Amino acid sequence: MMRLHCPTALIGRDWADDVLIEADGQGRITAVTPDVPAPADARRAAGPVLPGMPNLHSHAFQRAMAGLAERAGDNAADSFWTWRETMYGFLRQLGPDEVEAIAAQLYVEMLKGGYTGVAEFHYLHHDRDGSPYADRAELSHRILAAARAAGIRLTHLPVLYAHAGFGGQQPAEGQRRFINDVDGIRAIMDAVAAAAKDDPLVRTGLALHSLRAVTPDELNQAIVGLDSPIHIHIAEQTREVDDCLAWCGKRPIELLTEITALDPRWCLIHATHMTPAETSAVAASGAVAGLCLTTEANLGDGLFPAPDYLAAGGRFGVGSDSHIGVSASEELRLMEYGQRLALRQRNRLRIDGPSIGAGLYRAAARGGAQAMGVAGGEIAVGQAADLVVLDGANPKLVERRGDLILDSLVFAGDNALVRDVIVGGRLAVEDGRHRDEENILARYRAAMARIRS
Secondary structure, three states: OEEEEEEEEEEOOEEEEEEEEEEOOOOEEEEEEOOOOOOOOOEEOOOOEEEOEEEEEEOHHHHHHOOOOOOOOOOOOOOHHHHHHHHHHHHOOOOHHHHHHHHHHHHHHHHHOOEEEEEEEEOOOOOOOOOOOOOOOHHHHHHHHHHHHHOOEEEEEEEEOOOOOOOOOOOOHHHOOOOOOHHHHHHHHHHHHHHOOOOOOEEEOEEEOOOOOOOHHHHHHHHOOOOOOEEEEEOOOHHHHHHHHHHHOOOHHHHHHHHOOOOOOEEEEEOOOOOHHHHHHHHHHOOEEEEOHHHHHHHOOOOOOHHHHHHOOOEEEEOOEOOOOOOHHHHHHHHHHHHHHHHOOOOOOOOOOOOHHHHHHHHHHHHHHHHHOOOOOOOOOOOEOOEEEEOOOOHHHOOOOOHHHHHHHHHHOOHHHEEEEEEOOEEEEEOOEEOOHHHHHHHHHHHHHHHHO
16 A cells, blocks of 8 residues: 655646545555645655656667767768667677666666656567577566566567568578567467566567568467557668668558558557658557657657647657667657757647646656556556656755646756656655665676676
């Protein structure tokens, strides 16, 4: 049971003062009562309380290579495709212990940055030589162990990755640790679901790496009977669009909508390069656009058509993807700043009121929860008790009230504004410190030393 008394809290799209939030043993909110004095047995929040932000797209192992691909090579046209070669080289050094240690450290950093849940888009399945582990779900189990050690909510998404390019091309050497068929990936999903069947903080879904890596027939076979989240990388780079056009005469999102009907189960990661017609179709489908602004900027992918997408009522959430940055506020800030730079205007992404930061935060929390398949994203009865307590004593929040709190968090804040983090009704971060960060960091350092040796 959790009882938290908040000096002020974001309830739906409105703010209320002196709010008592109560949750049951399963981590669900059972009561939200404003305008009440603090009960003697309730924990008192030391600042404004927000719904936690889901991180809807993560490749955990890439946290340990952040910063390693920032040197110009002989190729004057560095892009995602040259970055990918660095990534392939790095993952050859990772065994199960390293994968678990890196993921646990990342998840601690996510919690301290205001993320309360993560959708792990997990495509690293096999041993270094490409052979399956004795337990084909070995590395998925390591991700599950890392999430439990950190205390973060997890939607685990084993990735179907079968080919190297459109039309079922033979996989490349660097992709051998990823490759599975439909039966193989469903077996991994089943193994993780069985391991987490009694854990209210864990659920499973399916990820399709991309239309480059999965044929239309494989896609349809993989999603048969699924009522869980389905994620896919799509239209991230212009080369992907060009290759798809060359292969079938259609753009990636155009092709996807012909293969299957999009619906709220789907999360389209990046979706950077869309025509106006594609933008409208994705928005109308109820699917979530998974935006990863720090990674998209780092890779030079391009700029998502946010104004048109939001005007069409499109849903979105944010993720840290390659973890070149691990900050919910930074992702949202870049979403607006990209438009300001492109349009040379300010305050472009107005969603549900004049406050840009508040609109972005509320929408991303709801969209992220949908993408994770979680009843959450707002403080309300029946929702997950995933909460972020901001540091009310921080100078950046002094005399801030209502939506100005979120404007300050998104546009003037950083992870230092996050004071306490509650996941499923349990305290994971208190006064800026994770409950087990020293031990988790020690294991991460040992793993990095092994990689370096």
